[in-house]
Amino acid sequence: MPTHCPYCALQCGTRLALRDGAVRVEADDFPVNLGGLCRKGWTAAEVLTVPDRLRRPRIRAAGGRQVDTDWDTALDTVASRLRAIRRTHGADAVAVLGGGGLTNEKAYLLGKFARVALGTSQIDYNGRFCMSSAAAAGNAAFGVDRGLPFPVTDLGRADVVMLAGANVAETMPPLMRHLATPKLIVIDPRRSRTAERAALHLQPRPGTDLALALGLAHIAIVDDLTDRAYLRARTAGYEQFAKRALTWWPERVERVTGVPVRDQRAAVRMMRAATRAYLLTGRGAEQHSKGVDTVAAFINLALLLGLPGREGSGYGCLTGQGNGQGGREHGQKADQLPGYRMITDPRAREHVAGVWGVPPEALPGPGRGAYELLDALGTESGPRALLVFGTNPAVSAPRAGHVADRLAALDLLVVADFVPSETATLAHVVLPVTQWAEEEGTMTNLEGRVLRRRRAVAPPPGVRSDLRVLHDLAVRLGEPPERYPTDPRDVFDELRRASRGGRADYSGISYERLDAGEALHWPCPETPGGHPGTPRLFLDRFTHPDGRARFVDVDHRPPAEEAGGDRPLYATTGRVLGHYQSGAQTRRVAELRRSDPEPFVEMHPDTAAGAGLADGDWARVSSARGTAVARVRVVPTLRADTVFLPFHFPGAGRANLLTNPALDPVSGMPEFKVCAVRVRAYRGPT
């Protein structure tokens, strides 16, 4: 049975085989993974049989303990309490939090459910913590946001690939197969596994990559390495940006970032000398309170070098979650409607309302971004109830300790999940749902290609699909049943109609075409002969009305929190190979748990020595927001002013107890990648 890996945005092709009643994962010769898989992919089947799989709804009983219950009781309880809360506090007192791992169908129906059945504006998703900065910057520059506006397979033929804040070797290992030939320039404060493979590693101080991007642009301009013909023909806004970039001469950038002038120059020269070059950003560049501007600066650099919209070259963002791309196109985002339409656009509202069979004015306006939503929970003006689908904010949100407090302050927390995640354990009602190999649907991977997820095994008895859960709740809330189809194919067909004419137009894509093996990248409008999809965007024009890409005038600013005083170190967070997101799934897979069993903190030998710590000791890492406990790994290649923590671990090991919820003013992205901390020895629980 051909399908795709349940984890990251690469969506590697896999085949599921049933052997002795158990599902086994085999790697498929799919273009993104070329027959390879990472450790997570090979062991993915184990998630289907985790011992603590949720099989029955649970409800919080008197005394606070969760007990098993039946579906009707669970759903009736949820519906009646939602109605009561809405009656007392208004529609916006009910909020919805979605996830970038949900299928397109689920994401679409969740958005519709929120706007129509609940009538709330308060819906957002965890992609806010992932993709939103790159999305905003991409929209501003190109008029549309698609992670990679070219197929992954194009990368392998490049001469040079610059990776800004992307540790591909750990976060999506099979992608490295496409990066074996190109020379890599890696921008990362850590000497990550990807950086180790780089021809050139630039190691900026955390929170200064925007200055670095401006400095690289400066060099391109002053050393006459720009593509002038391209700038004239295909871009707008060069003049003002160039003036800005010229204030970031390399020696100034060196002082701010710590990246030697020599290396800055080498990087630009390598990029310019390449016939085919790509610039890719990852979370390292994006998860900042200036993430949008940082990505914009890197896009500006790519434009100076004439990369975007040229076959064999380009700019792209390496999306993170399995359906990070599709998840943001179909209406779970606070400000968006299906088809990547803006909720404030009257024409978009009219179109979508038409498909949904409601008057446009019935649709709510834009709501809060994910962190602001979580931060408002249970407050005077904030939501009193939250429905969570496919995300685990108690671990993955910034300032996680505070977020857990907010979740605890709710009148009603409903979590739909298939394992008892850390957030599910806090819920009043837990709804057990199906997972990847138990359901049908579509996903959109990082290259904008729509993929079929297929059902290989029957879900455990007692478990319902998310679509069914939404349907059941909607009906109890008085909605007509036919408005919430439960068959993924029916939902997809409605999604196609809703997306028609939008930036992410799926109307020409059908299950039939996908099942026939067609590689369809959006936009793929419905056309008489069957539109072939758009593997490469921008070859002729960018999506702005004048067809030109925009330079955005951005300037560097320091991170919201600088290291100094009694918190002299920067903490930066990230991923390890063995785990995915909050680890709710991967920590339940024996092999992955063995490979990365516990939270750790990487630090320079001097940092460790200064705190009286040695490799293998336990350390307390403290920020203004909280303290995380993790095992010390002494890493001589790390900057002495920086420590690194992976964020996959629960409890006292949550890296997000430290992180700073300073938000990007445009995208609402929190500053996961830099906060000020101190490190002390951990003396053990008393």
Add this chain to the structure above:
Amino acid sequence: MTRTLVLIGHGMVGKRLIEALRAGEHGNDWRVVALAEEARPAYDRTLLSSYLTGGDAERSALLTPSVPDDPAVRLMLGTPAVRVKPGRRVVHAAGGERVGYDALVFATGARPFVPPVPGHDRPGCFAYRTLDDAERVRRAARPGRPAVVVGGGVLGLEAAAALRALGMRVHLVERSDRLMAAQLDAAAARVLAAFVAGLGVRVHHATTVASVDGGPGGAVRGVTFAGGATLPAGLIVFAAGVRPRDELATAAGLTVAPRGGIAVDDRCRTADPHIWAIGDCAAVHGRCYGLVNPGYRMAEVVAAQLLGRGGKTFTGSDASVRLKVMGADVASFGDAHARTPGAVEFAQLDRAAGRYAKLVLAADGRTLLGGILAGDARAYPTLRAMLGRELTIMPPGLLAGAASGR
């Protein structure tokens, strides 16, 4: 068949040759006859100062070193060789005995160099080389009175330390602008000088003693410096270097290097295939080393040849030295002066703490070629062991940042 090795001289290097030979033998291939000038077996010359300052036990241990009872070794104490006849392969010993040899090794060592300044032979002037010298100095020492040590090298510092320990007010005269000029650079020498000065030894840099002045009866009364200044002192120690003892070899018609020393190749062999020279008296490719470690290496090289394992050659220009006098700890090793083309130097100086460390690295910045430590030479054994290798570890105590115990 047992052959005879005649060894002229029984200092530390000669002793090492016998040990190496005996340790490497399976049977009794060699009978050894050692002709010693001094009346006592070899002792550790680097401990002369401890002899002066130490207690009776240390003195007696030095005076009566244990000599293994070895029937294959005939040690003729107080019996210097007086003549060598290479043609007949025979050595004449003082007292008239003639000893035939199959192999002859010169290990005659060196004699102290006494600058020929007027009055250098007055009563109260001493050399500083043998236990007998040390004993004479000890008897002449008068606490509280001034003494002058001529020579700011290793030996001079040791002599100064000993005199200081004997309670004298010591003046140290060094002709160059720094102490231990052969081993240290200017910064290290400054650290050392500051330390030594702190202990009450007055150092006179960049000057020489022009004459030793006598008092009534001709005994030493003081010195006059080259610039005309005078200094009263009742005791003068000359520690201004040594000269190889090559006169016996010269008389035997062996070649002597232009600047002294018995000329040998890198197997320590003279032009006569039966004769070798090792230690301070040997000039390997024209160069005398004057330190015990190269002497040991030479002894091992010769022992290997005598045992029929001739492949080993003396390559070591290892002039490594660590000196601990008066609590000052200095060391110098390898290419301490960065003479290797392309060599780079890295140095850390903590003036207040009196610590200095310099590493000399190859052009790649990685391979350790040499270095100098002053004030704290704890890193010396580790660094010396790393010579010629990539410096991959941080020797304990080397780096001030680590040592400060942050």
Add this chain to the structure above:
Amino acid sequence: MTRVVVVGAGPAAHRFVECLHRRGHRDPVVMLGAERRPPYNRMLLASVLAGALPAEAVTLPDLPAGVEAYRSATVTSIDRATRTVHLDDGRRFRYDALVLATGARAVVPRVPGIRWRGGLSPQVRPLRTLDSCVALGPGPVCVLGGGVLGVEAALALRRAGHRVTLVHRHPYPVNRHLDAAAGTLLARHLADRGVDVRLEREAVRYDEGLLVLRDGETVAANTLLLCAGARPRVELARAAGLAVAGGIVVDDRLRTDDPHVYAIGDCARYGRESGGGVARAWAQAETLAALLTGGRRRYEPVPAVVRLRDPELSVVALDRPRPRAADGRAETVTFTDPAGRRHAALEVLAGRIVRGVLYGLPQATAAATQLFDRDLPLPADRLALLLGTPPRTGTGDLPDDAVVCFCNTVTRAGIVAAWRRGCRDRAALGEATRAGTGCGTCVAEVDRICERLGAEPARGPATETGRLLAVGSGVTP
């Protein structure tokens, strides 16, 4: 409403106005620039001079909307009583806050022939304004003054193909900031790049096309480029009765002795700090913008980082006049590589750089500057910092074949083998291998090997993991 008038349109003024806007100031802002050009980026003048950039390319980013900017606007006086500035054309502007950002003017050496008819000889150009950098004529150029600017200009002009002579009165270039070793390397670099370097020379006369030096030598100079430093422009402030002492005197709010008048940039003097270039000017601009928009910041002197700007050079001089850590261990770290033309000398106090020069060490230059700027301690392994390699972690073992005991040629492997045979201390090992029985120098190392072999294998993991899982067992509802 606070009406802000800025006198000057250089980098300090420009940054101040930008920051003011960014911080939400929407009251009237007037910017009065004396030059006819819009504000430009002085740091790029050498590139313009060498023809690498057209003059218009170095214009600073457009000013925020709403700023009233005037060019060719020469302020002649300040009437502090009525809080008004007067221009030479009779215009007047009232202010609530007056910001003097008048900058500095190039020093013109008192060399006969340089001045001509009350101005400068047409072939003489002070390297300070954009106007003096455009349309450089053909023929040889003489740069007078081998400071930072002179060196940068000389190299830029060489790259553009000019014949260049650099005349400097000191024994090596950039002598105010570099030590002799770095200065000498820099002089060699200039010579290698074809700059004719004349050190320890003084100019005595300029005759059209020829600069005459004190020793009688003449230097061809169709253009004479003055790089002899700059002096704060203080006339306006002085005439208005404000305190002036080597610059317009300001406090840590960048305020003069008139509470309505401020000064920033090259014209201002704070404590003993004056001049200092654009980094300092911008820090002052940002601080003042914060203060005028209700912030409570105070100006803190910016540590001096003098970094030569040239694509081929990596040279920096660091200087913190008043180190924060006034006491602590003082240390000097030096690195010399004459063949590789690399040099570093750092003065370190309490582990932090207080002064330093680095030449030819690109990575160390970047790293040391960051540590210096933020007053962070140097890594324990200073050599690794200078070489740009990861630190040696200090716990490693010698290689097996390393000779530990030289007297007896005992390798580490030999000692380890004896240890494995049961020799567990120095004495037993000495008996078995003779290690340490010679001069005794190596006994510390023998002890260390012994200790490390005897050390327990890494901390017991089982119990600690158990402990952590207890700690990390989930969120408490």
